Ligand code: ADP
């Protein structure tokens with residue numbers, strides 16, 4: 001009997017493993033920079049060409065490798081960081097699986113140059129598709145340099161799967177920032193296509209955060225600090241007024257390793273309760289020190305989740321330490337028990353000059369004067385039901401004639417209107433009703449129709465804009481004063497890489513460092529809704545990796561949302577809105593997929609009685 005089972009050759013096994021470890025260029029950056037940290041480097045240079053598709057090079061000044069190790073390091077499960085399974089519980093290094101280099105070498109052309117302090121010469125090794133092609137002595141400073149060229153050269157499908165250079169480089173930057181933030185004791189540089197993107201000198205954590213985020217960050221940081229037997233926490237949160245609509249600057253590190261955690265994130269949000277608006281996200285850089293034995297380190301190489309044995313305890317420590325910090329730095333008025341709360345002024349008002357209160361007095365007021373309104377008041381009272389009277393409505397002195405007219409309803413007349421609503425066959429005579437400014441209730445042939453005004457307006461604006469856009473660029477209005485808004489790095493990429501499209505929509509802008517300066521906006525966007533519109537664009541296309549084709553949809557959707565909000569304030573006649581809604585191609589659903597209208601049949605209505 002022949003056997004069908006075969007052991008896979010190493011290079012294929014490595015390629016398969018590589019699929020898990022190396023998903024895109026940023027994974028290579030992460031692995032190489034982490035190795036450099038593990039090698040005890042104090043200076044790490046990262047050089048990227050074409051978002052890592054052509055070259056990723058990491059040069060460090062760490063301990064280097066011996067001639068033998070320089071060869072062995074490319075083998076699968078080759079690691080110097082773990083000798084027994086027990087070591088898993090006392091790990092202080094980033095790596096331990098011994099998979100990264102074997103994986104990288106199977107899907108790229110790699111050049112390694114390395115030298116240890118004790119050696120006269122360095123070693124140079126070339127590897128391609130897992131095979132060592134060159135192994136010679138070379139001149140090299142102490143430390144290690146890895147060049148990874150033409151990533152996925154032998155897996156075209158993976159190469160095609162890569163996103164635009166802007167997007168891939170953003171991923172690289174993100175990995176780089178995570179490691180750089182965790183290691184302020186190490187100097188880093190990052191170059192992309194011969195341009196310096198980062199040059200980070202050594203220093204403390206605050207300096208590193210400011211160097212990564214930009215100078216303005218310095219005033220935004222509130223330090224946090226807490227030490228217990230189970231966990232030590234230190235780091236910074238951003239003051240509440242710098243909370244953003246998109247998750248941006250949110251970093252957790254445990255023993256200097258970046259991780260993501262919804263549970264702890266909840267604790268941070270909770271500590272900001274009442275200080276930031278709903279749907280805004282606080283920024284934070286939180287470092288946990290935990291005994292490695294109390295962590296599940298056997299995590300997937302590319303996953304950023306980590307399991308903590310004592311997560312509940314850590315949750316409450318985190319919550320209280322942030323609350324305490326916010327209280328101490330006067331940003332949380334109710335939490336600081338040592339200070340007079342009466343002196344607390346919300347942050348946003350702090351630097352404003354005090355405004356004298358204005359007292360409004362009617363100089364003509366004469367309490368003894370008998371006005372004609374008292375007569376009218378009688379009419380009002382007599383027209384009200386006892387229940388309404390009991391609540392005190394209509395018993396004050398309505399001064400304007402509108403009020404009088406409003407209440408002057410003949411009981412007979414009221415009954416008649418109600419009868420007409422349900423039973424009269426000449427139903428067209430009844431108008432639309434507006435409920436709480438949001439819903440329109442209008443009779444239809446079979447009963448009633450309920451329409452969501454906001455969603456209807458969004459649909460109308462969306463289709464109008466789309467129709468315009470398809471035919472020609474949307475008309476732009478020049479702004480008298482440019483509108484400035486700070487962008488996160490991801491947002492900046494979105495604006496830069498979709499410049500042409502956004503211009504067709506009427507957005508004319510410049511970007512300087514992380515400031516977006518708008519000179520022109522679509523003419524339908526009014527001044528008061530510009531901010532809303534930009535926020536909405538950032539939120540919808542922020543970093544979702546939406547397809548190019550979808551971007552137009554999201555941009556129009558954002559414009560439609562902001563335009564609709566203003567349109568709704570200008571009380572449009574419900575009948576006009578309904579008429580326009582029914583001219584739309586789709587009047588059932590809003591552009592974001594929510595139901596616009598529904599009907600209630602007469603039977604359904606009657607069953608309520
Ligand atoms: P791991 O980091 O999990 O051990 P890697 O495949 O990333 O596995 O690396 C294999 C080994 O190669 C490491 O354990 C280390 O001994 C060595 N090595 C890798 N990069 C460097 C470097 N920059 N400096 C010194 N040694 C390195």
Ligand code: MG
Pocket residue numbers: 031034035094095096098100
């Ligand atoms: Mg490693």
